[in-house]
Amino acid sequence: MKRLFVIPAILVVLSFVLVFQSCDEDLPTYFQFEAYEFSSLDEDGGTWTPNLLTSSSQIGIPAPTDASSAEFIAEVAEIKTLSSQLTGEQQKAVDYWGGNGLIRWNEIARELAAKYNLTPAPNADGSYPAPDPANPSTYPLFPFAHPPYAARAFAYWSAAQYDALITTWYYKYQFNRPSPFNADGTITPHLPINDLPGYPSEGAVIASVSKDILTALFPLEKDFIAEKADEHQHSLKWAGINVTSDIVAGDSLGRAVGKVFRMRATSDGMKFAQTPRPVSDSIRDAAQDRFGWHWVNMESPVRPVGITPFYSKVKLWHLPNVEVVRPVGPPAPGSAEFQIDADELNDVLDNLTNEQRKIANLWADGLGTYTPPGHWNKFASESIVKNKYNPLRAARVFAYLNMAMQDAGIACWDAKYYFHYPRPIQAMPGFKTILGTPNFPSYTSGHSMFSAAGAEVLSYIFPDDAATFEKYSQEAALSRLYGGIHYRFDIEDGNESGAAVGQYAINRMAIDGGE
Amino acid sequence: MKNALRICTFVIGTFFSLSSIKAQTPTDALMMDKGQICLAALYTNDTWDEYWEGTLKRTNGNIGTLTRQTIMPMFALGITDRINVIAALPWVKTEASGGQMRGSSGFQDIGLWVKATALEKTLGTGVFTIHTALGMSLPTSNYLEDYVPFSIGLGCPDFSIRGTLQYRMDMGLYVRGNAAYMIRGNAKIERDYYYTTHSVYSFDVDMPNAMSYGATLGWWLLGNTLQVEATYDGLNTFGGFDIRRQEAGFPSNKMEFTRVGAFLHYYLPFVPGLGIIAQGNQVLTGRNIGMSTALTAGISYQFGLWNKHEMETPSN
Numbered sequence: 001m002k003r004l005f006v007i008p009a010i011l012v013v014l015s016f017v018l019v020f021q022s023c024d025e026d027l028p029t030y031f032q033f034e035a036y037e038f039s040s041l042d043e044d045g046g047t048w049t050p051n052l053l054t055s056s057s058q059i060g061i062p063a064p065t066d067a068s069s070a071e072f073i074a075e076v077a078e079i080k081t082l083s084s085q086l087t088g089e090q091q092k093a094v095d096y097w098g099g100n101g102l103i104r105w106n107e108i109a110r111e112l113a114a115k116y117n118l119t120p121a122p123n124a125d126g127s128y129p130a131p132d133p134a135n136p137s138t139y140p141l142f143p144f145a146h147p148p149y150a151a152r153a154f155a156y157w158s159a160a161q162y163d164a165l166i167t168t169w170y171y172k173y174q175f176n177r178p179s180p181f182n183a184d185g186t187i188t189p190h191l192p193i194n195d196l197p198g199y200p201s202e203g204a205v206i207a208s209v210s211k212d213i214l215t216a217l218f219p220l221e222k223d224f225i226a227e228k229a230d231e232h233q234h235s236l237k238w239a240g241i242n243v244t245s246d247i248v249a250g251d252s253l254g255r256a257v258g259k260v261f262r263m264r265a266t267s268d269g270m271k272f273a274q275t276p277r278p279v280s281d282s283i284r285d286a287a288q289d290r291f292g293w294h295w296v297n298m299e300s301p302v303r304p305v306g307i308t309p310f311y312s313k314v315k316l317w318h319l320p321n322v323e324v325v326r327p328v329g330p331p332a333p334g335s336a337e338f339q340i341d342a343d344e345l346n347d348v349l350d351n352l353t354n355e356q357r358k359i360a361n362l363w364a365d366g367l368g369t370y371t372p373p374g375h376w377n378k379f380a381s382e383s384i385v386k387n388k389y390n391p392l393r394a395a396r397v398f399a400y401l402n403m404a405m406q407d408a409g410i411a412c413w414d415a416k417y418y419f420h421y422p423r424p425i426q427a428m429p430g431f432k433t434i435l436g437t438p439n440f441p442s443y444t445s446g447h448s449m450f451s452a453a454g455a456e457v458l459s460y461i462f463p464d465d466a467a468t469f470e471k472y473s474q475e476a477a478l479s480r481l482y483g484g485i486h487y488r489f490d491i492e493d494g495n496e497s498g499a500a501v502g503q504y505a506i507n508r509m510a511i512d513g514g515e
Numbered sequence: 516m517k518n519a520l521r522i523c524t525f526v527i528g529t530f531f532s533l534s535s536i537k538a539q540t541p542t543d544a545l546m547m548d549k550g551q552i553c554l555a556a557l558y559t560n561d562t563w564d565e566y567w568e569g570t571l572k573r574t575n576g577n578i579g580t581l582t583r584q585t586i587m588p589m590f591a592l593g594i595t596d597r598i599n600v601i602a603a604l605p606w607v608k609t610e611a612s613g614g615q616m617r618g619s620s621g622f623q624d625i626g627l628w629v630k631a632t633a634l635e636k637t638l639g640t641g642v643f644t645i646h647t648a649l650g651m652s653l654p655t656s657n658y659l660e661d662y663v664p665f666s667i668g669l670g671c672p673d674f675s676i677r678g679t680l681q682y683r684m685d686m687g688l689y690v691r692g693n694a695a696y697m698i699r700g701n702a703k704i705e706r707d708y709y710y711t712t713h714s715v716y717s718f719d720v721d722m723p724n725a726m727s728y729g730a731t732l733g734w735w736l737l738g739n740t741l742q743v744e745a746t747y748d749g750l751n752t753f754g755g756f757d758i759r760r761q762e763a764g765f766p767s768n769k770m771e772f773t774r775v776g777a778f779l780h781y782y783l784p785f786v787p788g789l790g791i792i793a794q795g796n797q798v799l800t801g802r803n804i805g806m807s808t809a810l811t812a813g814i815s816y817q818f819g820l821w822n823k824h825e826m827e828t829p830s831n
Contacts, residue, residue, distance in 0.1 A: 027717040107714065114710040121761035122576075139760065300576030300613055349617070354657060361661065361705035368710055368762055378708070425615040432617040434662070436763075484617075 030107050031381055035099035037192040038390035045392045046170025048513035050163035051317070051399065052260060056170035059256045061249050064177045064199040072183070075243035079180040080187050083240035093235040094190045101203050101232050102161060102394045103381050105210040108228060109157050110370040110377055112218045116145035117367055119439065126301035130274065136219045143218065147446055148311045148409050150371040152270060153217045155317065155406035156261050157210065158398035164209045164257035165202060165392040168250065172197040180243050189240035194390075200249035201242040202391050207232040208254025216262050268315040273308040280305040287420030293333055294420045295441035306440040312414035317403035318504040322414035325500045327493035329419055330443040333427045341487040342428050349434070349484045356482040357434065363447065363479035364435055372447050372476060373405045376454035379472065383462045396514050401457045404505035408453035408498045409446065415497070416441040424484060433484030445486045448477035448494030449501070456502025460509070542693045542729055542748075544644050544681035546632055547593030550822020557792060557813030559585040563805030566664070569757035570802055579613025581664050581805060585623075587813075591630075592820065601628040601648075604655065607667035616665065623668040624652040641684035648695075650675040661704035661720075663764030664805065670702040670766060671722045687735035694728045702766045711756050711767065720767050723754035733778075740782040746796075749773040758803050772801035780815070790815040 046056050053059065065071040086094065097104055120128050120140035129140055136142035143149050179198035181187040196202070211229035215222050233251065236242040242250075275283070288294045297303040312322055319325065331337035348356065365372045380401050384394040421443035424431050438446075455473035459466035477495055480486035509515075547553055561583040565574055589603035603626045610618030628650035636643045653672050660670030677695035699722035707718050729748030736743060755769035776796035783789045794811040798804070 027715050027719055027721055029714050111714045118759060118762055298615060358705050432615050434617055
């Protein structure tokens with residue numbers, strides 16, 4: 001009798017084990033898409049106007065060997081051999097980097113932002129340490145990739161890519177040296193083919209710029225980034241897409257462009273954005289004198305300085321100055337106008353629907369995530385793939401999106417520290433939230449400004465999806481109300497200001513030659 | 516001898532992460548006779564003001580003391596003398612004394628177990644038993660598990676198999692050991708991107724499987740109306756990742772703890788079938804969990820549901 005029971009029990013166990021293990025498949029760690037044939041080649045891309053370089057020929061590269069030269073024929077033969085016998089690892093690398101390494105590097109940049117988006121823990125005495133760029137590996141690790149830092153990182157990475165690829169296109173069509181598979185019809189590349197001239201390699205440029213910029217922004221990731229760049233560049237040869245000299249030229253071009261952007265970064269004002277306490281206190285006191293209120297951090301122990309009070313002074317890309325989009329200002333705490341929105345907050349949080357909670361969490365993009373600008377880069381990646389953009393056109397999307405979002409961030413931080421407005425948990429005694437309240441003033445909402453600027457730019461580029469971007473932007477902004485960390489006026493004024501910032505990027509984009 | 520086995524007890528194992536209790540599991544060696552049912556209701560007050568961030572023990576001013584209260588109705592039913600079905604559905608409420616974050620409350624996971632006597636053998640002056648329990652738990656409400664430390668559960672379905680070995684001497688003293696393996700399905704959260712030790716683009720969270728283990732020294736006293744136990748137990752996940760410095764906890768964190776406890780179950784002499792339960796547990800060591808102190812009080816009531824033979828006074 002006993003044994004009779006044991007057998008079915010074992011069968012039940014095994015069947016459950018199988019059921020559970022079968023749902024245990026690996027979750028996606030990157031955007032999975034098939035390499036695609038580009039919808040256009042943008043042969044005139046070399047005539048487009050770069051943002052920081054003075055012209056598409058500012059950076060020089062050596063002329064390649066002739067397509068009929070013995071050197072080039074030998075290089076092509078090398079690729080024929082390499083690409084005809086891929087190991088499993090090499091095939092995996094080719095599939096991963098696919099036809100558009102820009103998407104992968106954008107993901108890597110987002111992942112680094114998420115990894116480094118951790119706020120410093122307090123010391124035992126209740127004070128807080130700060131990351132030190134001179135000693136990045138000493139806790140707290142450098143950088144703290146909060147939204148202003150991440151927005152800037154994405155902007156530099158993508159603006160540099162765009163200028164570098166304009167330059168790349170310029171030389172591709174100046175030298176017109178064929179890709180190996182066009183030079184030798186017996187080579188079968190592992191990726192969709194096109195008629196882009198091979199020299200310099202756009203893939204190598206993308207890897208090189210990424211390595212240069214991201215290493216500067218995330219110095220502790222130097223080895224990880226180098227390994228990725230190395231794999232990316234090798235994969236171009238394994239794929240049969242480029243010869244060695246295409247890659248060497250692309251690599252050096254990428255580094256030269258990276259250097260120009262790093263020069264800008266060293267003097268863009270970011271190093272002064274995280275002000276010392278006396279400066280932070282004086283900013284607070286100025287707001288108190290001006291408006292009769294000021295924001296305070298409510299954490300325990302109190303963080304004495306908010307995140308980057310002087311981000312407002314960081315160099316802008318397309319916005320002429322922050323004042324042109326500075327919002328009208330919030331109602332005084334306690335005023336009738338304030339009370340309407342405070343009452344709404346209380347009501348929403350006390351009766352939060354499942355749908356509202358979902359929206360609050362979906363768009364939270366808080367600590368440990370790639371931040372709201374990262375979220376919009378994800379949408380950009382999806383749209384680029386959907387529209388089968390070539391790397392140059394893809395870089396244009398990332399560049400204007402991210403420059404607009406950094407400008408929006410800078411303008412938002414101006415409003416935040418100019419108006420120095422208390423958060424709901426400060427102005428509404430006893431009020432509790434479902435999202436953590438960030439360490440900077442309330443007005444305007446960063447999510448609103450980043451998202452409105454991002455949606456504006458993406459809607460301009462992808463008009464068919466404008467309604468979707470608009471909906472996302474509204475949701476992202478309202479998510480802060482549902483989370484209990486912003487008043488409606490933070491959101492509405494932020495939306496308006498962010499959309500205005502986006503328009504400046506669009507105005508520039510309209511005349512850069514890439515329409 | 517057999518009468519003693521008819522007494523219902525609920526040794527509740529409350530396994531929790533930084534965020535949540537999980538898997539109230541029958542770890543005892545007692546069975547209900549056919550047709551007998553035991554109902555119980557337990558209240559647990561669980562607090563911690565220190566937790567392990569990875570392996571670093573710390574406090575957090577924005578949490579202060581975290582209090583987790585649980586009300587758990589449960590029953591055990593004898594399908595046959597050798598096969599019991601047990602079910603429990605906890606309702607949980609969390610709140611923090613510090614910070615400005617809202618706590619949460621709601622029904623957690625419904626747990627269902629089939630428990631069977633696999634072996635019962637007289638050995639010397641006592642009885643050696645082996646029991647196995649197959650269990651399954653499923654989230655019953657859409658509570659948010661990605662809301663550490665306020666989340667009320669881990670949010671994943673799990674399936675467990677447990678083995679319990681006991682040697683009970685005729686004088687009432689017993690020792691018991693048990694171990695379980697828990698296979699966990701994915702949890703579902705409300706964002707489609709998160710970072711663990713790498714990026715994940717999904718609403719799903721791959722939960723690490725886990726094992727739990729425990730050892731108990733117990734004694735039936737006062738003519739088998741009072742059961743006292745001293746317990747030691749623990750849990751380890753297979754995989755999962757550590758919370759980094761000043762990072763929020765996450766459902767799929769690596770989780771470990773060891774814990775000691777005491778348990779009392781007293782059958783009131785004046786009402787047949789009615790018992791009171793008291794239990795205390797203290798976490799000693801841990802990883803990515805709170806250093807919790809839990810106190811439980813409850814009542815149990817046992818009666819014949821369909822096989823209404825006379826209630827026998829527990830005796831030996």
